[in-house]
Amino acid sequence: MPEAILSLAGVHTHIGQHHILQGVSLEAIRGRATVLLGRNGAGKSTTLRTVMGLTPASAGSIVFDGQAVEKARPHAVARAGVGFVPEDQAVLRGLTVEENFRLAMLQESPEAWAKMETIFELFADLKKFWRAKAGVLSGGQKQMLAIARAFVGDHKLLLIDEPSKGLAPIVVDHLIASLNQLKRHTTIILVEQNFHMASQVGSDYFILDDGRVVHAGLMEALVDDEGLKQKYLGIA
């Protein structure tokens, strides 16, 4: 039976007066890529931020790798093994590419440095701009750095929020290939509006609407289900 690395049960999240997540329940299976789909404002990004502790849950339980983390602070969630790649190419712009990686390593080890070679095979540009400030990279390179940085941190689970946002189609294709390589090493939860990318990377999916999970299943089934795609994702 497949084992869940992350389980959310009846999670509610409030941001100020707004009740954003209204009882989200989902599971991410270890070693697979799970995609969260839904319209804008459905609560996908808030789900990731709630898991990280950046917008703490007001009710419900979050269990990561057998450990309750719904009350944990973000740094503790990160140290427990959850890597987070926020949207908008979230790199540390004033730091060099090298510094971004060394920060993400938490503890530098020969294994972590050896991992860098895998990263350079996937994202060759990052080696070229190794000593450049991350702020001068192109949008695609920044996104690659953000993802690669989370990967080098030896995380058991990567939460990736809309990596294709604002990127050219050719860069998105490269990103899809890279994420498919990365998912061989770690579990991924991906929030994505671009259905092409979601379907290429994801194994499982959850559709969120108005802060609740309204549908879930295998991605290969969703690809063929035109009615469901039309109803919740607006894809004809």
Added chain:
Amino acid sequence: MTGREPTPVQMERLHQRSRRFTRPGFLIQLALLACLIAGPLVMPSFRVMDLVAKIMIFAVAVASFDIILGYTGIISFAHGMFFGLGAYSVALICHYSQPVQYHHLLLAGVLAALISTVVAVVISALSLRVKAIFFAMVTLAVAEFCHILGYQWSSLTKGEDGVSFKLPGVFSADWSGGALWGTQINGRLLVYYLILVVCALLFVGLVRFVRSPVGRVLKAIRDNEQRATALGYRVFRYRVLSTVFGSLVSSLCGALFAMWLSYVNPDTVLGTPLMLNILLMVIIGGLGTVYGGILGAAFIKIAETWLPDLQKLALSLFPKMELMHRLAERWILLFGILYILSVLFFPKGVVGTLRDQAEARRLRRLGRP
């Protein structure tokens, strides 16, 4: 790959490290150190020695402020106060210890470090958890409180008159050790060398600090606090560490400054102008550069020392030009113009702008426009 063999990335880093002693930057630092050592022996002018000693002290004080403001992004108005706490520790211990001994100096240094650490921890713990502006306001209030205390607690601090004191043994202004290559070896010269040694060690410590993993985390916090947290770092602890370390170094600089002057009063070591000077120095040198502190301190101290002489120069060069004399008399105006020009031409400070230009050249070589 076994994991024991260095990876290509590690090999490149080892190669970079092996070249560090032949880089132009290192050689410039070595040349500067040689000039500071040989300067007083080759050119025995008290005015120049006084200027250089002050530049050294302020360069380190400014670099320590840069750790807090430039590297961590925390606005503290208490850096001058920590400088003053260090200065008063030396002044009061030496003044009230009769006869003053070497161990009194050591005790003053330890006391300065201890007091500044405790005060910085208390202020940080109380106010760094909340918004940065709150910390700025708290530090401003505490600094002003200490300034007033310096005036009001006159039974201890002698109020406005200040505290003058003698240094022990070979550091005393009266001590003379004969001549070396035509230069008189005296207490002032030895205090100068003591300042040089301590400042060099503190500066190396600051550079090592910003290049350490802790320095990287501080830069990450300045860049984006939430991202640093999401990477697994406890932002609050790092902020406290940065504030305490910067304040501790500032207090040691204050102790050296008091030793150099053998006198302190509330305005010279606790006043707002001192804090503003430190702020100006770090802006001129460049935030987040550490080395900018040297240029910022040199610019302000040289201007403060030599600009007042412009009046004499104007009188001798243009004896009949009234306007020129008036302008030279109001040298502080010229100082303001110089400051505006430096900000216009070096918006990120001298070192910051030069670094940006070097970075742009390197990127162009890599094919990035």
